[in-house]
Amino acid sequence: MAERTLRGARLGGQSFEDERGIEFAARQQVGYACENGHRFEITMSTEAEIPATWECPRCGAESLSVDGITKEEKPEKPVRTHWDMLLERRSEKELEEILTERLELLRGGEIGPAHLHRGRRKAKA
Structure with a gap:
C-alpha cells in the first residue's frame, strides 16, 4: 500500500500547472x-x-x-383562454350538442351530486 501513495505533495493543496504558454481570452x-x-x-x-x-x-x-x-423587445404571445383551446378541438355546434346531452342527464338524475337528486328518487318511489 505504501508503494501507491503520493509523497511530497498535498493533494488538492496546490496546482503544479503554470501559466506559461497560455493565451488568455x-x-x-x-x-x-x-x-x-x-x-x-x-x-x-x-x-x-x-x-x-x-x-x-x-x-x-x-x-x-x-x-x-x-x-431586445420580444413579441408577446396572445393569451390563450380555456375557451380558445376548446375551440381548437371542437366546433361550437358540437359543444352545444354535448351541453344539451349533459344537461338532460343532470336533470334526469343520472349524473351530478347525490344530494340534488334525493328528493326526486323518493318522489318517484
Whole structure:
C-alpha cells in the first residue's frame, strides 16, 4: 500500500500547472449605472454577448448599460383562454350538442351530486 501513495505533495493543496504558454481570452470592461446612481464595470470576454441590463452589486436594482446597448423587445404571445383551446378541438355546434346531452342527464338524475337528486328518487318511489 505504501508503494501507491503520493509523497511530497498535498493533494488538492496546490496546482503544479503554470501559466506559461497560455493565451488568455481578450477582455473588455462594460459599464452599467443603476437608478440609484451607482456606477460599476463588469469584465467580459470580447466574444460574449453583452446584456443590456445587470443587477447592481450595491443595491440589487436593475442597471442599464452605459454604452447604449438596448434590451431586445420580444413579441408577446396572445393569451390563450380555456375557451380558445376548446375551440381548437371542437366546433361550437358540437359543444352545444354535448351541453344539451349533459344537461338532460343532470336533470334526469343520472349524473351530478347525490344530494340534488334525493328528493326526486323518493318522489318517484
